[in-house]
Every structure is written in structure tokens, then in C-alpha cells.
Amino acid sequence: DQQVKQNSPSLSVQEGRISILNCDYTNSMFDYFLWYKKYPAEGPTFLISISSIKDKNEDGRFTVFLNKSAKHLSLHIVPSQPGDSAVYFCAASGTHYGGSQGNLIFGKGTKLSVKP
């Protein structure tokens, strides 16, 4: 039973346009969400996070939106650049989830391709 879902395995976007990556979760105990970027044969790199007390967090070209009622979050990248091409993982955590504080539950990832 997947608690964090990224339903789009891949996304292709033209350079300069907006990339929107989506993530859904089922566990209402999750209260902190993170996005990681991963290149092949490398470990994930932290991108941006958002706490459940907020509905938006922005950092440069990256913005994460959280809709708690829909249990949905999205990562917006604008403008998209070819160097953004990677797999993006959504992760969720709950301070009281599973008895292990801070454990991250990852989605399966979305492969973003930004074409020049």
C-alpha cells in the first residue's frame, strides 16, 4: 500500500516553460514534505520542503504547493532548464508516524526531461 504516490512516471517539458510535478499522499499524519532530485547513479539531493502549516514555499525557480484537504502537493519549476532533467522524488514524514521520528516515505519518482 503506497502512502506517497507519484502517478506520472515521466514528464517532458520544453526549456523555458513550467514543469509541474505532482505527488499525492494518503496518510493524514504526514506533516512535512520534501522534494529530492536524483541523477542516475547518484544519491538524491534535497531541493525544497514544506511544513503542513504552510501551503506554499518558494526557493528561486522552485515552488512547492501543499493542499492538505486534497492530500496533494506539487513542485513547480519555472523556467525549466535542461540541467533540471532528472528523477524527482516526493517524500513525506510525520513526527509521530510509525514510531520512528523523521523517517521519510518516498514516492516512486517522476523522470523529468527538459528539452532545449
Added chain:
Amino acid sequence: GAVVSQHPSRVICKSGTSVKIECRSLDFQATTMFWYRQFPKKSLMLMATSNEGSKATYEQGVEKDKFLINHASLTLSTLTVTSAHPEDSSFYICSARGASLFLLEQFFGPGTRLTVL
């Protein structure tokens, strides 16, 4: 930012041998380290969580006698795959979290590609 290293980056071994993978936090003290495994086209699967100086907590389905984890210091955790078999071939990634960093933020190592022949 916080840097986590892993060694080796790639290892090829024969079936039945043991392989040790090291995970180091280079510029912070990692009170907690995590070990993940990634299968092709699948998400990161948490294998175990280790806190410095105590026994690791293994996720359901992960054999603790096969995947030995030692977190002997605040900057080093090791994962030993004992009596490796071809089905253990995978990409193993560690992450670390420090008390001085934001509580829920984990920093990942570059991963280790294990191939068991």
C-alpha cells in the same frame, strides 16, 4: 551544505562473499543514519535506521543478520552485506541527519552500486 560520502561507489563480488559499504558525514555529526536500497524503476526502500551507539532498527522484511549495520561514531555508519547473492545486487544509498540540522532533513550519499556475480 551538509556532505555525505559513501565508499566504495561500485563493487563487484562473488556470490557468498561479504561486502562492507561505508557512509560518512563529512562536515556534521550524524546522530541518525539511514540505509536505503533502490531497485530499477522503483522508489527508495528504507532498510534500516541507526542511531549512534545503539542497535539499528530494521524495516519489516529486511534481514538483520544479512545486512549488518554499525554506527560506531557520529560520522560513520557501515552496512555489511553478508554472504551476498545475486539478488542482493542493487544500488545502496545512505543518508544522514544531524542534531544541529533541521530535524527531518536528510542528506544523502552518492550511493554504492553492488553487483554480485
